[in-house]
Amino acid sequence: MSKVKVQFYQQRHQQESSRKIVISLMVDPKSQEIAKNLGIEVDSSARDVEVS
Structure with a gap:
């Protein structure tokens, strides 16, 4: 992003x-860790995203 x-x-x-x-359905574990460090939420389905 x-x-x-x-x-x-x-x-x-x-x-x-x-x-x-x-x-994204498939995210490399290393990429997921990088996203977390950048403050990016990663989910496998839009249904998993909590809307506030």
Whole structure:
């Protein structure tokens, strides 16, 4: 996930994003650890994402 995508979303919707989420069926364990360190949530299904 790039900063550009986050910035595009924020400009398009005129609001700050509070979370970064990636939904993918298969994620390499090392990539999952990197995502965690970057503050990115990783889920295997959109149904697993809790909406606040």
